[in-house]
Amino acid sequence: MSERSEVSGLSGTGPSGTNGSAEYVRRAEKLDAADELAPLRGLFTLDDAVYLDGNSLGALAAHVPxxxxxxxxxxxxxxxxxxxxxxxxxxxxxxxxxxxxxxxxxxxxxxxxxxxxxxxxxxxxxxxxxxxxxxxxxxxxxxxxxxxxxxxxxxxxxxxxxxxxxxxxxxxxxxxxxxxxxxxxxxxxxxxxxxxxxxxxxxxxxxxxxxxxxxxxxxxxxxxxxxxxxxxxxxxxxxxxxxxxxxxxxxxxxxxxxxxxxxxxxxxxxxxxxxxxxxxxxxxxxxxxxxxxxxxxxxxxxxxxxxxxxxxxxxxxxxxxxxxxxDGVSVDAVRAKSLALTDFFLECVGAYVPPGLVESLTPAAHAERGSQVALRCAPGIDAGAVMKLLVERGVVGDFRQPDVLRFGFTPLYVGFADAERAARVLAGALTA
Structure with a gap:
């Protein structure tokens, strides 16, 4: 995996259309199929929502209750x-x-x-x-x-x-x-x-x-x-x-x-x-x-x-x-998946979201990136309302005043299909 993400910014051309969306869906499926950490998702209590707020509160492990x-x-x-x-x-x-x-x-x-x-x-x-x-x-x-x-x-x-x-x-x-x-x-x-x-x-x-x-x-x-x-x-x-x-x-x-x-x-x-x-x-x-x-x-x-x-x-x-x-999980493997997930999410956002609506505050360089993506909304966009709409549509992230949308990627239970869906729903929420 390269030190720097191929995503240089969110300068995509906006919504990529049905064929473009299908391409990212297929890529997500292939990446999830090859993911060595994917079986860990079954250890957690999750629903159909895309949960990208593990940087605030992690999901419940199923055996804990x-x-x-x-x-x-x-x-x-x-x-x-x-x-x-x-x-x-x-x-x-x-x-x-x-x-x-x-x-x-x-x-x-x-x-x-x-x-x-x-x-x-x-x-x-x-x-x-x-x-x-x-x-x-x-x-x-x-x-x-x-x-x-x-x-x-x-x-x-x-x-x-x-x-x-x-x-x-x-x-x-x-x-x-x-x-x-x-x-x-x-x-x-x-x-x-x-x-x-x-x-x-x-x-x-x-x-x-x-x-x-x-x-x-x-x-x-x-x-x-x-x-x-x-x-x-x-x-x-x-x-x-x-x-x-x-x-x-x-x-x-x-x-x-x-x-x-x-x-x-x-x-x-x-x-x-x-x-x-x-x-x-x-x-x-x-x-x-x-x-x-x-x-x-x-x-x-x-x-x-x-x-x-x-x-x-x-x-x-x-x-x-x-x-x-x-038990048995390598932190290095978690880090590799985290970077791949955030790379893929940023790429999908660049493809799906019309130019100028959001900008990434999260560094593209892997050496400077944690396991979350922070997107700043353009002036005139109510970031709090956008996040509320995202949650209503099954994508859970969080909002920081005054204009930042945060998406935390927990590799133990977040997959590439989650990242693609989150970017697609975000595009719809920003243009609603």
């Missing part, structure tokens, strides 16, 4: 308190973290599951600042014994709002200045005053994929730490946390990992940072002796330092069940 019923009826209803040990409730945060680890390129023992993405961003960013300054009792991140004052946090200027809110709060709490910057500008922005950098791997609006290896290296060259938000990349493409020396990372599990609405997020701490991870939210679950009920806090070893309070068992075990669909 039965598993949740067992958790409620047997583990909670019959075993009750015994389930903390007999059903493995107590170790669930680390156990499920180890299931997520290979999907983001992490070794076992480096991910813990629990709390929301926002809470984990807070924990990770405060800890990053403390490590960078040597406030955890260790040597500063840059190795200096007389280190400069690191009083600046750099945040992705296009970040998801919650990340920005939390970064601003952390800056106030730690006496830092908050400095927004585009990811492309980070290598020029970071310096001796930088303590930590918070970046999104994939832009939630446009689907642009940022260069995690290069940006991580640039932050490290400045003696700072980097925190990556993986909400729109975990389960959609290879991440390589260990390989690229990422310091800390967080991600949600209800998008491409299909964990269910509000399923707990995950926190990654690099192996050599774990003894220095100084959580701003120490809780009894992150204590070295959680049942000792001691008045002084002694942090646990390893990933459990990222725990806080009692785990949310119902949603956590639903997530664990959902992750079983990944």
């Amino acid at each position: 039965g598993r949740v019923e067992d958790v409620v009826r047997r583990q909670w209803g019959e075993l009750r308190i015994r389930s903390w040990e007999e059903s493995g409730w107590w170790t669930a945060p680390e156990r499920i973290g180890d299931r997520i680890a290979p999907l983001v390129g992490a070794a076992p023992g480096r991910i813990v599951v629990g709390d929301s993405t926002s809470v984990n961003v807070f924990k990770a960013l405060v800890a990053a600042v403390r490590i960078a300054r040597g406030e955890d009792g260790g040597t500063p991140a840059d190795g200096a014994t007389a280190h400069p004052v690191r009083d600046e946090i750099v945040v992705d200027a296009s970040t998801f709002p919650s990340d920005g809110y939390i970064a601003a709060s952390v800056a106030r709490m730690t006496g830092c200045t908050l400095r927004p910057a585009t990811p492309a500008d980070v290598p020029q922005v970071v310096g001796k005053r930088t303590a930590a950098v918070l970046l999104n791997h994939v832009d939630y609006r446009t689907g642009r994929l940022h260069d995690l290896p290069a940006l991580t290296a640039a932050v490290h060259a400045a003696g700072a730490l980097v925190v990556w938000d993986l909400c729109h990349s975990a389960g959609a493409l290879p991440v390589g946390l260990d390989e690229h020396g990422v310091d800390l990372a967080v991600g949600c599990t209800y998008k491409f990992l299909n964990g269910g609405p509000g399923s707990p997020a995950f926190l990654y701490v690099r192996g050599d940072h774990q003894d220095r991870f100084d959580s701003p939210l120490p809780g009894w679950n992150s204590h070295a002796e959680p049942f000792g009920m001691r008045g002084d806090f002694e942090p646990a070893e390893g990933a459990p330092r990222g725990r806080v309070g009692t785990p949310d068992i119902l949603s956590m075990l639903a997530l664990e069940a959902a992750l079983e669909v990944w």
